[in-house]
Amino acid sequence: MQKNRSSTLSIVIFSLLLFSYSCTSDEVRFKSPSANLEARIYQHKKGLLLELTRSSKVLVQAELGKFIFGQDTLGLAYDIEESRTGTKDEQWVPVHGEKSTIRDNYRELSLNLRDNASSPSSIQLVCRLYDEGVAFRYHFDSTITAPLDKELTSFHFAQDHQVWVTERSQGPYQKMPISSMESVAERPLVMQQSDSSYLAIGEAALVDFARMKLIAHPQEEAALQVELEGAVDLSQAKHQSPWRYIMVANSPGKLLENNYFILNLNERNQIGETSWIKPGKVIREVTLTTQGGLACIDFAVKHNLQYVEFDAGWYGNEYDDASDATSVTVDPKRSPGPLDLPYIIDYANKKGIGILLYVNRRALEQQLDEVLPLYKSWGIKGVKYGFVRTGPQEWTAWLHEAIRKAADHQLMVDVHDDYRPTGYSRTYPNLMTQEGIRGDEESPSTEHTLITAFTRMIAGAGDNTNCYLASRVSDKMGGRTAQMAKAILLYSPWQFLYWYDRPEASPHKKGGAGAAQGIIQADENLDFYDQLPVIWEDTRVLEGRIGEYATIARKSQGAWFIGALTANTSREVHISLDFLEEDKSYEATIYFQDEADLEKNQIQSEKIMVQRETIFSRKLPADGGLALIIRRE
Numbered sequence: 059m060q061k062n063r064s065s066t067l068s069i070v071i072f073s074l075l076l077f078s079y080s081c082t083s084d085e086v087r088f089k090s091p092s093a094n095l096e097a098r099i100y101q102h103k104k105g106l107l108l109e110l111t112r113s114s115k116v117l118v119q120a121e122l123g124k125f126i127f128g129q130d131t132l133g134l135a136y137d138i139e140e141s142r143t144g145t146k147d148e149q150w151v152p153v154h155g156e157k158s159t160i161r162d163n164y165r166e167l168s169l170n171l172r173d174n175a176s177s178p179s180s181i182q183l184v185c186r187l188y189d190e191g192v193a194f195r196y197h198f199d200s201t202i203t204a205p206l207d208k209e210l211t212s213f214h215f216a217q218d219h220q221v222w223v224t225e226r227s228q229g230p231y232q233k234m235p236i237s238s239m240e241s242v243a244e245r246p247l248v249m250q251q252s253d254s255s256y257l258a259i260g261e262a263a264l265v266d267f268a269r270m271k272l273i274a275h276p277q278e279e280a281a282l283q284v285e286l287e288g289a290v291d292l293s294q295a296k297h298q299s300p301w302r303y304i305m306v307a308n309s310p311g312k313l314l315e316n317n318y319f320i321l322n323l324n325e326r327n328q329i330g331e332t333s334w335i336k337p338g339k340v341i342r343e344v345t346l347t348t349q350g351g352l353a354c355i356d357f358a359v360k361h362n363l364q365y366v367e368f369d370a371g372w373y374g375n376e377y378d379d380a381s382d383a384t385s386v387t388v389d390p391k392r393s394p395g396p397l398d399l400p401y402i403i404d405y406a407n408k409k410g411i412g413i414l415l416y417v418n419r420r421a422l423e424q425q426l427d428e429v430l431p432l433y434k435s436w437g438i439k440g441v442k443y444g445f446v447r448t449g450p451q452e453w454t455a456w457l458h459e460a461i462r463k464a465a466d467h468q469l470m471v472d473v474h475d476d477y478r479p480t481g482y483s484r485t486y487p488n489l490m491t492q493e494g495i496r497g498d499e500e501s502p503s504t505e506h507t508l509i510t511a512f513t514r515m516i517a518g519a520g521d522n523t524n525c526y527l528a529s530r531v532s533d534k535m536g537g538r539t540a541q542m543a544k545a546i547l548l549y550s551p552w553q554f555l556y557w558y559d560r561p562e563a564s565p566h567k568k569g570g571a572g573a574a575q576g577i578i579q580a581d582e583n584l585d586f587y588d589q590l591p592v593i594w595e596d597t598r599v600l601e602g603r604i605g606e607y608a609t610i611a612r613k614s615q616g617a618w619f620i621g622a623l624t625a626n627t628s629r630e631v632h633i634s635l636d637f638l639e640e641d642k643s644y645e646a647t648i649y650f651q652d653e654a655d656l657e658k659n660q661i662q663s664e665k666i667m668v669q670r671e672t673i674f675s676r677k678l679p680a681d682g683g684l685a686l687i688i689r690r691e
Contacts, residue, residue, distance in 0.1 A: 084100055084101050085098055085099065085100030085101070086098070086099045086100070086138075086141060086167060086169070087099075088143070088165055088167055088187060089165070089187070090164070090165065090187045090188055090189045091145075091147070091163050091164065091165060091188070091189055092189050094112060094113075094189055095110060095111065095112055095187060095188075095189065095191070095192065095306060096110075096111045096112075097109070097110055097111075097167075097185065097187050097192055098111070099122075099167070099169065099183075099185065101136070104121055105121055105122070105123065105124055105133060105134065105135075105136070106121070106122045106123045106133070106136050106171070106183075107119050107120065107121055107122065108120040108122055108185065108192070108194065110192050110304060110306070112255075112306060116216065117251065117255070117257065117304075117306060118213050118214065118215055118257065118304055119213075119214045119215075120194075120211065120212065120213050120214070120302075120304070121210070121211065121212045121213075121214065122183060122194065122211060123136060123171060123181060123183060123196065123211075124209075124210035124211070125206055125208065125209055125210065126206075126207045126208040126210065127202065127204040127205065127206055127207060128204050128205070128207060130204070132173050132179055132181070132202075133171075133173055133181075133210075134173060135173060135174065136171040136172065136173055137171070137172050137173075137174060138169050138170070138171060139170045139171070139172050139180070140169070140170040141167065141168065141169050141170075142167070142168045143165070143166065143167055143168075144165070144166045144168075145164070145165050145166070146162060146163065146164055146166070147161070147162075147163045148161070148162045148163070149161055149162075150162060150326070152321070152484065152487070153327065153332050153335050153487035154335070154337045154483075154487060154490070154551040154592075154593045155318070155321075155551075155593060155594070156317070156318075156549050156593075156594050156597040156612070157318060157594065157595065157596055157597060158594075158595040158596070160318045160321065160322065161318075162322040163188065163189070164186040164187060164188045164322075165186070165187050166184065166185065166186045166187075167184075167185045167187075168182060168183070168184050168185075169182065169183045169185075170182055171183055179199050179201065179202055180199050181196050181197060181198050181199060182196070182197035183195075183196060183197075184196075184197065186323075188319060188322075190305055190306065190307070190316040190319045191258075191303055191304050191305035191306045191316075191319060192303065192304050192306075193262065193301045193302065193303040193304075193319075193323055194301065194302055194303075195263075195298060195299050195300065195301045195302065196298065196299040197297060197298045198292050198297045198298065198299075199297070200297055202292055202297075203292075203293075205289040205290060205291055205292075206286075206289060206290040206292055207289050208286065209270075209284045209286050209299070210283065210284070211283070211284040211302060212275055212281055212282060212283040212284065213259060213272075213281060213282045213283075213304070214275075214278060214280065214281040215236070215249075215251075215280045215281065216280065217251070217280055218235045218236050218237050218279055218280045219235065219236060219249050219250060219251050219280070220233055220234065220235055220249070220250045221233070221234065221235070221236055221239070221243070221247055221248065221249045221250075222247070222248050222509055222512075222513050222604060222605075223239055223243045223244075223247070224243070224244050224496075224513075225241045225242055225243065225244065226244065226476070227244055227475075227476050227477065227478045227493075227494040227495070227514075228475060228476065228493065228494065228495060228496050228497075228500070229244075229496065230496060230502075230506060231496075231506060231509040231510070231513060231605075233509075233604075233605070236249075236274055236279070236280055236281070236282060237274060237279045237280065239273065239274040240274075241273075242271040242272065242273050242285050243271060243272045243273070243282075244271060244478065244514075245259065245260035245261055245270065245271060245272060245478070245517070246258040246259060246260035246305070246513065246514075246516045246517055247259045247260065247272050247282070247513075248310065248313065248512060248513045248516070248604070250310075250604075254308045254309070255306075255308065256306075256307050256308070256309060256310050256312075256313055257304055257305065257306055258303075258304070258305040258313050258513075258516050259272065259282065259302075259303070259304055259305075260302075260303055260305075260320070260480075260516075260517065261300045261301060261302055261303065261480055262300060262301040262303055262320045262323035262324060262480045262481045263300045263301050263323050263324045263325070263480060263481060263482070264300040264454060264480040264482075265300070265454070265455070265458045265482065266294055266295050266296070266451065266454060266455040266458065267286075267290055267295045267299060267300050267451060267454065268286040268287045268288045268289070268290050268449070268450055268451045268454065269286070269287045269448060269449045269450075269454060270284050270285070270286060270287075270300070270302070271284075271285050271287065272284065272285065273285045284302070287449035287450055288449065288450040288451060289451070290451050291451065294451065294455060295451065300480065301323045303319070303320070303323065305319055305516070309599075309602070310512040310602055310603070310604050311512070311599030311600075311601065311602040311608070312599070313512065313516055314511065314512055314515060314516055314599050314602075315597060315598065315599050317515070317516045317517070317518065320479075320480065320481040320516075320517065320518065321481045321483070321484040321518075322481075322484075323481055324480075324481035324482060324484040324485050325484070325485045326484070326485065327484065327485065327486075327487055328462075328485050328486060329465050329486060329487060329488065332487060334468045335470060335487055335488055335490075336364065336412070336439075336470075337364075337490065337551035337552060337592045337593045338363065338364025338365050338412070338551075338552060338553075338592060339362070339363040339364055339365070339552075339553050339554075339555055339587070339590065339592060340363065340364070340365040340366070340367050340414065340552055340553065340554045340555065341354050341357060341358060341363055341365075341366055341367070341554075341555060341556050341561075342366075342367045342368075342369045342554065342557065343366050343367065343368050343369065343560075343564075344369055344560060345393055345560065345564050345565045346368065346369075346371050346372055346388050346389075346392055346393035346395065346397050347393060347395060347396065347397055347564075347565055348396055348397055348398045348401065348402060349563070349564065349565055350560065350564040350565055351366065351368070351397070351399075351402040351405075351406075352402065352405060352563075353560070353561040353562075353563035353564040354366040354560075354561060354564070355402070355405060355406050355409055355411050356409075356561070356563065357561040357563075357578070358409075358411045359409050359410070359411060361584050361587065361588050362588045362589070363411070363555070364411065364412060365411065365412045365413070365414050365439065365440070365552070366406065366411060366412075366413055366414070367413075367414040367415070367416060367442060367554070368399070368413065368414070368415050368416065369416045370389075370392070370416050370418065370444065371388060371389035371391075371392030371393060372386060372388060372389075372397060372399065372415065372416070373385060373386060373387055373417070373421070374387045374388075374389050375389045375391065376389070376416075376417075376418035376420065376421070376444065376445075377418065377420065378420075379420050379424070381418075381420070381421060382421075382425075383417050383421035383422075383425050383429050384425065384428060384429055384432055386398075386399045399436075400436070403436055403437045403438070404437075407437055412439035412440070413437070413438055413439060414438070414439060414440045414441065414442060414470075414472075415433060415438055415440075415441055415442070416441075416442040416444055417429065417441055417442070417443065417444060418444040418445055419443065419444060419445050419446045419447060420445075422443060422446075422460065423456075426460055426463060427463070429441075430463055430464055430466070430467045430469060431467055433467070433469060434467040434468060434469060438469065439469070439470060440464075440469055440470030440471060440472065440488075440490065440552075441464060441469055441470075441471055441472075442471075442472040442473075442474060443457070443460065443471060443472070443473050443474065444474050444475070445474065445475055446473055446474070446475070446476070446477055448476050448477050449476075457473065457477065458482060458486075461473075461482065461486050461488065461489050462486055464488055465486055465488045468488075469488065470488045470489075470490050470552075471488055471489050471490060472490055472491050472492065472493075472521055472552055473489070473491075473492040473493065473494075474492070474493040474521070475493050475494070476493075476494065477492050477493065477494045478492070478494035478514070478517050479492055479494070479517050479518035479519065480517070480518075481518065483518065483519070490519070490550075490551050490552045491519040491520070491521045491550040491551060491552045492518075492519065492520070492521060493520070493521045494514070494517070494520065495510060495514050495520040495521065495522055495548075496510065496514075497520070497521065497522040497523045498522055498523045498524060498525045498530075498535065498541075498544075498557060499523050499557065501530045501534040501535060502535070503534070503535070503625070503681070504535065504536040504540060504623060504624070504625045504626075504681040504682075504683075505605050505606075505625040505626055506605075507535075507544060507547075507548075507623065508602075508603075508604065508605050508606060508607065508608055508623060508625050509604055509605045510548070511547050511548060511602070511608050511610075511623075512602060512604045512608070513604070515547075515548060515549065519549055519550045519551060520548055520549070520550055521550055521552065521554055522544065522548045522550065522554075523554050523557040524541055524544060524545050524553065524554060524555050524556075524557060525541060525556070525557045525558050525559075526538060526541055526555065526556050526557075526559055526576070526587070527556070527558070527559045527576025527577075527578060527582075528557070528558035528559065528576050530558075531659075532656055532657065532659050535681075536623070536656070536681035536682055536683055537651045537655070537656040537659070537681070537682060537683070538651065538659060538661055539649050539650055539651045539661055539682070539683050539684050539685060540623060540681065540682055540683030541683075542586050542587075542621065542649055542683065542684075542685035543621035543622055543623045543683030543684060543685050544621065544623065544683070545587070545590055545621070545685075546590075546610060546612060546619050546620065546621030546685060547608055547610050547621045547623060549594075549597075550592065551592050551593050552592070553590070553592045555587055556576075556578060556587075558576060559576035559577070559578050560576070560577060560578065561577075561578050562577055562578060562579055562580050564577075583661070585663075586649050586685060586687070589687060590619065591612075591614035591615070591619070593614070594612040594613060594614055595613045595614060595615075596612065596613040597610065597611075597612050597613075598610070598611045598612075598637060600620075600633060600634070605625060606624070606625050606626075607622075607623065607624040607625065607629055607631075608621075608622070608623055609621070609622040609623075609631060609633055611633075611637060613637075616689070616690060617687060617688060617689045617690075618637070618638070618686075618687075618688040619685070619686070619687055619688075620633065620685065620686040620687075620688070621683065621684075621685050622676075622678065622683060622684050622685075623678075623682075623683040624678045624680065624681070624682060624683070625680070625681060626680055626681065627680050628677060628678060628679050628680050628682075629677070629678050630675065630676075630677050630678075631674075631675065631676050631677070631678055631684070632673055632674070632675050633673065633674040633675075633686075634673055635668055635669070635670060635671075635672045635673070635674060635688070636670055636671075637670075638668070638669065638670040638688070639670065640670050641670075642669070642670070642690060642691075643667055643668075643669055643690075643691040644667070644668050644669065644688050644689060644690055644691060645665055645666075645667060645668075645688070645689055645690075645691050646665065646666050646667070646668045646674070646686050646687070646688045647663060647664075647665050647686065647687045647688075648663060648664050648665075648666065648676070648684065648685075648686050649661055649662075649663050649684060649685045649686070650662055650663075650676060650678075650684040651679070651682060651684075652679060653679040653680075653682075656679060656681075656682065667691070668688065674686070
């Protein structure tokens with residue numbers, strides 16, 4: 059397992075000096091650090107607009123600052139009373155992530171706006187322009203006491219562009235023009251404007267506000283509008299909104315590579331000492347028995363996993379409000395037991411394996427302040443928060459407070475189910491991962507996984523519940539090496555593996571959470587997963603088209619792990635290895651399946667020597683994948 063990374067700042071260059079920008083009474087213009095993007099904020103008959111331009115081409119016009127408070131509308135006619143500017147260029151080190159260091163480099167403009175048309179109220183608009191995109195948020199006058207009922211921020215485009223839409227965080231994606239959207243769309247919403255222009259629209263730093271989704275604009279064909287999930291008490295939200303962002307890239311792969319953009323919009327790490335925050339690979343224990351727990355621990359030791367998670371049912375029926383999450387009382391509908399959890403925890407500690415517990419939101423909402431210190435005293439390392447309520451301000455605030463409270467007791471967290479990250483794992487890195495993804499429990503097609511890779515994964519880590527031996531792998535999801543590729547493509551610092559499988563020494567006829575389908579035989583070759591890291595020093599998207607194919611390379615401790623996946627048609631993959639060091643030789647281990655192997659669940663592997671100049675080529679069958687591990691000779 060990799061050593062935990064420090065969150066200490068490595069390089070900081072910060073300035074509040076004025077940068078070059080132009081300003082008149084009607085408009086303000088400023089450019090990103092490398093000047094590849096320009097933003098213009100100006101008055102229009104529609105109201106206050108932000109226009110984002112690249113290479114003299116307008117990408118989007120965002121209508122800003124309109125809100126409805128009961129019968130009153132704020133933002134009909136703003137006057138710019140004051141403007142302030144600043145720049146920032148900082149390198150910071152995440153506790154866990156897809157890169158070992160992240161650059162936070164932007165130019166910032168703050169405008170004090172007063173609406174004299176409908177009320178004397180004012181807001182502050184803060185706009186940050188990065189080379190990767192633009193973000194803005196609102197700071198409200200503390201004198202505003204009425205609930206915020208609607209935010210009318212909207213995004214306007216020159217054409218009715220194609221977008222990839224899912225209504226639910228775990229729902230199926232569909233590609234359609236903006237005008238065909240009939241319901242809300244999850245964020246980030248990815249848009250293709252041309253073969254060399256892609257946008258992603260979303261929100262960052264959602265902590266105590268109502269969740270934002272996007273809808274087709276009610277009056278314009280090629281436009282989107284913010285839809286909040288309920289009213290907002292501004293005092294509870296500290297009188298500020300989350301960030302609304304527009305990421306910009308020339309390819310979907312670059313959008314994914316730049317997903318640190320969302321982390322940069324969140325506050326710095328608020329946890330002091332972080333050595334207890336440890337990424338790792340996880341197997342879930344589904345039999346809810348002592349025998350099954352010990353078998354999973356022994357399996358974890360043998361196969362370089364770091365955690366065993368006890369799934370739903372260990373404290374009773376998770377859907378019964380009377381179930382007590384402070385007691386080990388196995389749900390008889392899940393398993394007949396017996397389950398001696400204290401003995402298992404002690405055994406795991408002696409073996410260097412951490413124990414994680416699943417707890418449904420019903421128990422968490424009633425017992426959170428009781429169970430967190432209790433689990434810490436038991437020696438538990440983390441908790442999976444199950445079926446959490448999300449969307450309205452009340453539950454958004456509750457969940458993030460529950461993450462902070464877990465940190466107070468040095469407990470890591472995995473959030474299930476309807477929760478998509480907005481970068482809070484920078485601020486509280488004990489938030490390891492989250493679902494909010496149509497993962498392998500849903501048997502997604504390879505095409506759908508290749509949509510997920512370039513849409514959902516822009517938001518951050520996704521607990522995809524990687525399968526291996528289950529029949530659905532070959533029947534529906536492209537085979538075992540496709541699963542290997544997905545474990546590289548879909549990032550998560552807690553990587554759940556063998557989701558529907560159990561070790562051979564586990565009880566074979568016991569029940570458990572989910573229908574465990576595969577018995578992992580003692581002689582099963584699990585070499586790839588044994589070597590797989592979960593956090594990375596560098597990540598590069600070598601190629602990719604949404605829903606069609608992807609090849610991603612990630613670096614860990616000098617080795618490169620490459621996953622390639624293709625969807626509905628076979629494809630010849632050509633991978634340039636020009637990211638390797640010059641004049642060095644490497645050994646590449648290739649895991650692959652041809653079409654006959656897919657039906658037989660057989661994996662082939664071979665070793666070849668490669669160098670920086672090598673172009674690796676291999677034909678992938680339809681819905682197939684391959685994985686490579688490249689190490690210095």
